[in-house]
Amino acid sequence: MPGATRLGGAAHPSAPDAEGADLAMYDGAEPGEVLTAHPHDAEAAPAAYEQAMFPRSAAAAADGAELHDLLFGGAAPHGLIAMSTGHG
Template identity: 50%
Template sequence: MTPSAAPAKSSFADAGAARRRLAAMLDGAELGQAIAAHPGDPETALAAFEEVMFRRSEAEAVAAHDTVELIFGAGAPDGLVKLLTPEH
């Protein structure tokens, strides 16, 4: 049996990649809508798109920051251990 040439990776990596692809498609669709809503005015279209995009991505940025703090912050590794330890 020949070993696989593909590197082993977790399902979390796959889920993250799929989520990024969906976000990119949504960004493209919303940018297209903004351009269509503001023909001949790309600056206004871009500003409208960015307002929606930044509002949507704010929660993701906060969650990412919280995760980094949990893993690498001043209380590490206790917060992560507590998160991953089942309660008895």
């Protein structure tokens, strides 16, 4: 939706690996920091937040996709076992 910035899990749904919860907590603090840095600029604060969020979210999404493949992909559960035991 134009003119809206999503926060927390709405901004980056993730695989069930606790990363979504970690990012949601981070997203709770980050808007306060950018709003403090840009108190009179309603456009700069969300832009600064989004600039930091997009790469962080992309990395979390890639990790989530890898976890999903380990848990449910064609090599499951062997890939997860190999990763967990250091043999992967």
